[in-house]
Amino acid sequence: MNETIKQFTNKDVIIHTLNTAIVGTVKSVEDKWVVLENDRGERDIISIDYISRIRDYPRNKSGKKKAVVT
Secondary structure: OHHHHHOOEOOEEEEEOOOOEEEEEEEEEEOOEEEEEOOOOOEEEEEHHHOOEEEEOOEOOOOOEOOOOO
16 A cells, blocks of 8 residues: 555645545655645644545646635
């Protein structure tokens, strides 16, 4: 699973866990952990065991991040 998640390194993503969604940039994937950094520079470390979905942050036609994500 680490190799699959590593393709998102340095990309803006939305990570869905068991009960929440976290937005940020994947900084690294090591062992069974993902380091995610948000726009304010704060970092979260998430266990791969609790991740149910990862996707690229949606963007509009001009390449800017969409304001509302569903």
